[in-house]
Amino acid sequence: MRVMHDALRPLPPLLLLGTIWGATPGFVKSLGAIGWPPLLIAACAAAGSALMLVLLCRMRGLALPLSRAHLRHYAVSGLTGLALANLVGFTALLHVPAGFFSLLVPLSPMLTVLGAALLGMERVTPRRILGTVLGLSGVLLAMAPGAALPDPAMLPWALxxxxxxxxxxxxxxMAVRLAPRDTPPLVLAAGTLTAGAIALAILAVVGGQIRAVPVQGVPVSALQAVAMAAAFMLYFRSLGAHGGVVTSQAGYIITITGIAWGWLLFDERPGWLTIPAALLVFAGLALVTLPGRRLSRSGA
Structure with missing residues (x-):
């Protein structure tokens, strides 16, 4: 019973994290449809969520450390996981379906597993590799004809x-490799969002995307900021408790929830191949997140 409890412990936060992040394309496409430029969308959400987490840190009596190690962590995590990811993703989302974009996100777990193996950061077992392959297979199946990319002309934006x-x-x-010891996940999340918000604001100014926009998008942007703050708290808590490989598997959940959000919000109806694709995705998630102790005889 204890082994099963430990095995299932990573799943609830991953499911919640994937559900929240799966809604991101919906926010972006909703705001983009009324004239908000992508970098402004990203900068406003990041600034709002950073402010929330900084205030929460102060309420809990947590200071934001400014040592060289902490500043390096904030800068690298904010640049890669927030500024650059949103620059690419939010721009592309104005040209591809939300459901299709969600299908690309699970490439992140595969790259994380490969990177962790190359860097010697985690023990990457055959079972975890098999899980990643199954999840990736599900993503590729969902991208087949009759699935989620309706127009071949969208291929350049898809790439x-x-x-x-x-x-x-x-x-x-990098968030795991550079994380300073004994720093609460809430503090790391607040610092990363602050650094990412600054980087996004600079990119938005340089790109000429700071301009007046329709005010009816403000409530949507505020809701996006709340969702982003919650997601980053969950993300850093999971990184500290379960490591980068397991946490990256939230990308598979984003595939399913992103398709669901696209269906509910934009009537993007995926083809029947989505069902077997989803089964492969969740099979891969289970293989990666369940502990290897139960499969130790087979070398996992």
Whole structure:
């Protein structure tokens, strides 16, 4: 019973994290449809969520450390996991379906597993590799004809969007490698969001995307900021408790929830291949997150 409890412990936060992040394309496409430029969308959400977490830190009596190690962590995590990922992803989302974009995100777990193996950061077992392959197979199946990319003319933007999981994988790896010891996840999340918000604001100014926008988008942007703050708290808590490889598997959940959000919000109806694809995705998630002790005889 204790082994089963430990095995299932990572799943609830991963499911919640994937559900929240899966809604991101919905926010972006909703705001983009009324004229908000992508970098302004990202900068406003990051600034709002950073302010929330900084205030929460102060309420809990937590200071934001400014040592060289902490500043390096904030800068690298904020640049890769927030600024660059949102620059690519939010721009591409104005040209590809939300559901399709969600299908690309699980490339991040595969790249995270490969990167962790190359860097010697985690023991990557055959079972975890098999889980990653199954999850990736599910994503590729969902991208087949009759699935989620309706127009071949969108392919250049789809390829550009594929850079997003590269940024997420780099963030997964560097956030663990550079994380200062004994720093609460809430503090790391607040520092990362603050650094990312600054980087996004600079990019938005340089890109000429700071301008007046329709005010009816403000409530949507505020809700996005709340969701981003919650997601980053969950993300850093999971990184500290379960590591980068397991945490990266939230990308598979984003595939399913992103398709669901696209269906509910934009009537993007995926083809029947989504069902077997989803089964492969969740099979891969289970293989990666369940502990290897139960499969030790087979070398996992």
């Amino acid at each position: 550009f969007a594929a850079l997003t999981p590269v940024c997420y994988a780099a963030s997964n790896l």
